[in-house]
Amino acid sequence: MKRARSAAEPEDSDQDGTRSQRGIQSLDSTGALLDALLQAARPLPLGDLARLAGMPAAKAFPHLVSLQKIGMLARDAQGNFFPGALALDLGLAALQRLSPLREAEAEVVTLVQATGLSVALAVFGPLGPTVVRLEESSRPQHVSLRIGTVLSMVHTAIGRVCAAHLPPDMLAGALAMDAIRMEGAQPDSVSHPDGSLRHDYAERLRQIRTLSLDQALGRPVPGIHTLAAPVFNHAGQLALVMAVMGSSGSFDTAADGVVARLLRAAAHNVSWRLGAFAQASPQAGGQSDGNGESDENGQNDRND
Structure with missing residues (x-):
């Protein structure tokens, strides 16, 4: 009898790792927003950032709020998004390991x-x-x-x-x-x-x-x-x-x-x-x- 799948077990993965693991689709959208901000190389308002990431502003906004909460993004007085403290720390950590x-x-x-x-x-x-x-x-x-x-x-x-x-x-x-x-x-x-x-x-x-x-x-x-x-x-x-x-x-x-x-x-x-x-x-x-x-x-x- 086929055992029930654990809720914590990735649906697409085997123990030997031969199958590709399924990611969290919503994080793909989050990544698109971060990449759009990186490519712009300047603070961006919600509308511009969503447009560059190829998604509606209503979809982008919850992602941006979460990114602000964890420090990946910050927002200035004009409402523009820019890299936050966590993003800077991650960037510095990456630079320090580079040879x-x-x-x-x-x-x-x-x-x-x-x-x-x-x-x-x-x-x-x-x-x-x-x-x-x-x-x-x-x-x-x-x-x-x-x-x-x-x-x-x-x-x-x-x-x-x-x-x-x-x-x-x-x-x-x-x-x-x-x-x-x-x-x-x-x-x-x-x-x-x-x-x-x-x-x-x-x-x-x-x-x-x-x-x-x-x-x-x-x-x-x-x-x-x-x-x-x-x-x-x-x-x-x-x-x-x-x-x-x-x-x-x-x-x-x-x-x-x-x-x-x-x-x-x-x-x-x-x-x-x-x-x-x-x-x-x-x-x-x-x-x-x-x-x-x-x-x-x-x-x-x-x-x-």
């Missing part, structure tokens, strides 16, 4: 497959930009890069992307160490005695922030081209740098070329997963406009 390297892993593999090029990840470490992940292409190429390699902030694309997004005080110290550590890099090669950046280097960093990309064509390794792009965290700070590398002539190195677009898209995807929702590259670095005036972070450059 930039783990979030970037899938993009690294996809980028290697899509471009046929080697892909590297680097972070800014105590000694400077440091390679922490390298997925080599199946194509024969002589890339003298290994995990743990510390790169120049002046002569490499990865290093310059780091430099473009460092606060001015960190950048000054990093460049001083770079000059000592890197053979052939003179202490005054990119900065003046007063710490201001030479105009050509400051202009290069501004260009990197504008394009979210830098190129190193045949330098510092002859015959190897590199494109590098920044990845940001939820605070708009540089989390890591993603780069593609290949032999000269083996791929399009143009800033608006196919490979550059794939690289920027991959970097943007990782940034999004880390909580950086801006559509354009955050202007995290601080260089001046070339006339000796500083931008938001106060880093000056001079025209000589």
Whole structure:
């Protein structure tokens, strides 16, 4: 005789979990409202929120009341709904468990497959930009890069992307160490005695922030081209740098070329997963406009 189903037992599930479990349909509607608010990225009144979620306002309102009660949503004096304290706590908890390297892993593999090029990840470490992940292409190429390699902030694309997004005080110290550590890099090669950046280097960093990309064509390794792009965290700070590398002539190195677009898209995807929702590259670095005036972070450059 078939036993009666327990009231607490999901109707569609077996003990071994082979069948998909039935959810609570009303929560699907609740989720649609939360997703609509997230996509709007601004407080919304009841009517607009219901419309974006694809349901009548009369149906949406009870869900919104319940979400307010548990702290997932709050409501301002104008009646607009916005994320509440519980939503913020959940978001922070999710961000705290994120690992930039783990979030970037899938993009690294996809980028290697899509471009046929080697892909590297680097972070800014105590000694400077440091390679922490390298997925080599199946194509024969002589890339003298290994995990743990510390790169120049002046002569490499990865290093310059780091430099473009460092606060001015960190950048000054990093460049001083770079000059000592890197053979052939003179202490005054990119900065003046007063710490201001030479105009050509400051202009290069501004260009990197504008394009979210830098190129190193045949330098510092002859015959190897590199494109590098920044990845940001939820605070708009540089989390890591993603780069593609290949032999000269083996791929399009143009800033608006196919490979550059794939690289920027991959970097943007990782940034999004880390909580950086801006559509354009955050202007995290601080260089001046070339006339000796500083931008938001106060880093000056001079025209000589």
